[in-house]
Amino acid sequence: MRLTDYTDYSLRVLLYLTVRRDRLATIQEIADAYGVSKNHLMKIAQRLGELGWIDTVRGRKGGLRLAPQSRGLTIGEIVRETETDFALMACFPHHEGRAGGTPCVIEPSCQLKGVFARARDAFLRELDSQTLEQIAEPAGALSTLLGMIPIKVIHADPELAEAMS
Amino acid sequence: MRLTDYTDYSLRVLLYLTVRRDRLATIQEIADAYGVSKNHLMKIAQRLGELGWIDTVRGRKGGLRLAPQSRGLTIGEIVRETETDFALMACFPHHEGRAGGTPCVIEPSCQLKGVFARARDAFLRELDSQTLEQIAEPAGALSTLLGMIPIKVIHADPELAEAMS
Numbered sequence: 402m403r404l405t406d407y408t409d410y411s412l413r414v415l416l417y418l419t420v421r422r423d424r425l426a427t428i429q430e431i432a433d434a435y436g437v438s439k440n441h442l443m444k445i446a447q448r449l450g451e452l453g454w455i456d457t458v459r460g461r462k463g464g465l466r467l468a469p470q471s472r473g474l475t476i477g478e479i480v481r482e483t484e485t486d487f488a489l490m491a492c493f494p495h496h497e498g499r500a501g502g503t504p505c506v507i508e509p510s511c512q513l514k515g516v517f518a519r520a521r522d523a524f525l526r527e528l529d530s531q532t533l534e535q536i537a538e539p540a541g542a543l544s545t546l547l548g549m550i551p552i553k554v555i556h557a558d559p560e561l562a563e564a565m566s
Numbered sequence: 567m568r569l570t571d572y573t574d575y576s577l578r579v580l581l582y583l584t585v586r587r588d589r590l591a592t593i594q595e596i597a598d599a600y601g602v603s604k605n606h607l608m609k610i611a612q613r614l615g616e617l618g619w620i621d622t623v624r625g626r627k628g629g630l631r632l633a634p635q636s637r638g639l640t641i642g643e644i645v646r647e648t649e650t651d652f653a654l655m656a657c658f659p660h661h662e663g664r665a666g667g668t669p670c671v672i673e674p675s676c677q678l679k680g681v682f683a684r685a686r687d688a689f690l691r692e693l694d695s696q697t698l699e700q701i702a703e704p705a706g707a708l709s710t711l712l713g714m715i716p717i718k719v720i721h722a723d724p725e726l727a728e729a730m731s
Binding site: 535 | 567568569571573574577578581599600601641649651652653654655656670671672674675676677678681682684685686688689690691692693695696700701703704707708711712713
């Protein structure tokens with residue numbers, strides 16, 4: 402039971418942009434902050450833009466920023482969009498309305514499918530309890546870890562660094 | 567978010583043996599009932615035997631049967647054993663105590679890991695609400711679908727078929 406890297410990276414980009422409120426961010430900067438490939442993030446940034454969750458500003462001084470209403474997105478809302486396959490078992494219908502899965506002989510009377518569907522719903526319900534805004538805390542610590550604050554400032558005066566975050 | 571075929575087939579074997587109470591079952595018979603490969607099921611039957619969940623009787627008249635106490639196993643207990651990787655995201659520790667995942671720069675202050683751990687727990691808690699015995703109902707319909715009752719009997723006298731199940 403794993404989520405895709407696509408979901409993982411989407412959450413990282415959204416979290417970065419939620420913490421980075423002061424200016425536009427570039428994909429390169431986000432890739433550097435997490436130590437992941439820029440190529441992975443480009444496709445994700447494009448998709449997040451199509452969803453209206455981030456604004457993309459073109460040009461030399463362009464970049465990405467979180468769309469204001471996205472601060473209220475729940476983790477469940479994000480995962481439902483980015484996770485392309487919630488077919489827990491072979492008999493589940495595929496995502497996006499495609500007719501369902503591999504036929505199983507006992508399906509007409511099998512209770513397992515319902516049990517797993519309820520478990521999946523409980524999983525997503527738990528993810529719905531937290532918004533992007535909520536998980537972007539503590540903002541000061543996260544911005545430090547993401548390299549948004551120069552380390553020398555933190556060492557010189559932690560309170561100032563916190564205030565700048 | 568998918569479970570492995572290993573989990574899927576383990577549940578199918580256990581469910582078959584829960585329904586088939588009257589005699590030993592062969593792996594071939596279970597493979598035929600579900601229309602899946604016997605090779606897939608052999609490894610699974612061996613593992614279920616090692617776990618003490620099924621009894622394996624060797625010899626020409628040998629076969630498999632559910633160990634009596636296994637009727638009370640919850641679906642959650644089974645899935646925790648058969649699903650080898652509950653590392654939802656890259657930063658989660660791997661199963662079986664192996665030290666954890668791919669390092670992520672924000673891990674010391676990231677709330678996502680906790681949110682996903684709670685979601686996974688909610689998922690498993692829901693699976694713990696049902697036992698093998700509970701999902702092996704309706705036994706009559708399941709045994710018919712699994713080919714345990716000759717079809718001509720069902721057509722001749724459905725009540726008798728139900729009584730024999």
